[in-house]
Amino acid sequence: MTRPQLDSSVPPSASAPPRAFTAVSPPTDPVAEQQLAWTGDAVLALFARQHVLARLGRIDTPAFLDLTSNGFLSCLGRPTRIEAEIGLVYEREGLAAAFAYIEARLLPTWRTQQSRRARQRSAR
Numbered sequence: 287m288t289r290p291q292l293d294s295s296v297p298p299s300a301s302a303p304p305r306a307f308t309a310v311s312p313p314t315d316p317v318a319e320q321q322l323a324w325t326g327d328a329v330l331a332l333f334a335r336q337h338v339l340a341r342l343g344r345i346d347t348p349a350f351l352d353l354t355s356n357g358f359l360s361c362l363g364r365p366t367r368i369e370a371e372i373g374l375v376y377e378r379e380g381l382a383a384a385f386a387y388i389e390a391r392l393l394p395t396w397r398t399q400q401s402r403r404a405r406q407r408s409a410r
Contacts, residue, residue, distance in 0.1 A: 310378075310387075312370035323366045326373030329384045330354055330392075337393075353396050361395055368392075 312319050334353040338346050352358060359365035371391070376384035 309391075310371050310374050312367060312374050319366060319370045322371075322373035322377070323369035324373070325376060326369035326371065326384075327354075329372050329376045329381065330369060330388060333385050333388045349400075352399070353392070358396065358399070359392075361399075362392065 312322050331350075331354055334350050337353070338349045342349065356365040359368045362368050368391075372384055372388060375387040
């Protein structure tokens with residue numbers, strides 16, 4: 287059985303500047319928010335895996351976890367709410383829009399943290 291070849295090219299969104307961040311407001315009903323967060327978590331995981339592969343060219347579980355962990359998401363707000371925002375964008379506008387939302391909403395903070403970690407490692 288032949289394994290399909292992965293497209294190792296950088297996704298178009300990785301080289302394009304992120305769209306302007308426009309916050310979305312998920313519902314305040316906890317059940318509806320949790321349902322959106324469940325989907326948003328999956329979208330974020332897919333984005334993170336593709337981003338790490340495109341950026342590093344290899345599987346890097348720590349980088350994936352850094353981008354998807356509740357510890358990281360809590361820097362931006364309540365993790366369930368952040369994931370519900372992603373889920374809401376996905377439901378309303380599709381996967382490409384949800385990825386653009388993640389790039390605009392999460393990546394600037396994640397990149398700052400990654401740079402800080404790299405500086406700390408090199409200072410040791």
